[in-house]
Amino acid sequence: MNYSSKLIEEAVQALATLPGIGKKTALRLALHLVKMDPEWTERLGTALLDMRRNIQFCQDCHHLSDGPLCQICADARRDHSLICVVEGIRDVMAIEETGQYRGLYHVLGGVISPLDGIGPEALHLDSLYQRVAQGEVSEIIMAISPTIEGETTIFYLSRQLQSHPVKISVIARGVSFGGELEYADELTLGRSIAARAPYKAEGA
């Protein structure tokens, strides 16, 4: 494509390196910014640069943070005896969105996947062991995707932590609320039946 402008060309090429954004979309975005007030581009450009230059990872849980400790770890009102172990940052955000959890997190930064060359040493495990060793933690909740790699990671972690007096639990798996049984996959449906629970009426 001939952009007739090196400035536009460089902006389009930089935008097109983003995932899911091709050359055509990048051009549309660049021309949108040219059409809008310059303040929009100033805000976007400085927000991106500010973010990348100043973003940190929480020294306790490895979640995104504006300082050494993230807002969640720094919040004294949260239950510091509960740690929810997740694969990534977006899992923290998804669980926070539910408003159902008031403990802390620990972001592993991935799951054990020998096929991809990811062993336990590539994950944030030492800092988790340290947090557990400090003795304040009573329960570790594994909120990791029920895939082969996820199950492997949960198994490995539970073995590593078995010498500590800490309860290890796994988030409930089964058919989705609102989901139709006939569309649930066989494995989920089969395990849902095997792991059936006594019925309790709501509010009873």
Add this chain to the structure above:
Amino acid sequence: MNYSSKLIEEAVQALATLPGIGKKTALRLALHLVKMDPEWTERLGTALLDMRRNIQFCQDCHHLSDGPLCQICADARRDHSLICVVEGIRDVMAIEETGQYRGLYHVLGGVISPLDGIGPEALHLDSLYQRVAQGEVSEIIMAISPTIEGETTIFYLSRQLQSHPVKISVIARGVSFGGELEYADELTLGRSIAARAPYKAEGA
């Protein structure tokens, strides 16, 4: 959404002002940048800021430009007696992509659309009249979408220019090459038959 970081939140909100990018996509893009080397974000942020701060519009044809004159108008090898009148910047890029045109352009910045409150005074017309009045131009090619507003604009412009000794032409309209006749709309098909041309064998 609780981002646990003002830096991420500001970046996501700025990205989500772009057309076609929602909060979820914006978050995905922001986390992608956090994961990549800082140089990627530096390149993107500075490319956007550079573009917006320094981009100009060609003083002759109103196309995007890095200086007072765009690359096309400044190119002495192009035919300065031909001006192709288009609605917007993307039309110039599309025509340049074809490699079939070696004249100059004139970007109107829109079409006359009374319903949207866009009259002739909102378009870059005076500069077009000036270019024609300088006498170097022999033909004006109207490459404007065949919509009601486009046709109105072509009609208005042809009336304004009729006192000048300049040929006015319109790009060919008809069924698309490679298109199937049965899927062409009635108007296009009807006009294609009315505007039929003598058959010339290729290379004859």
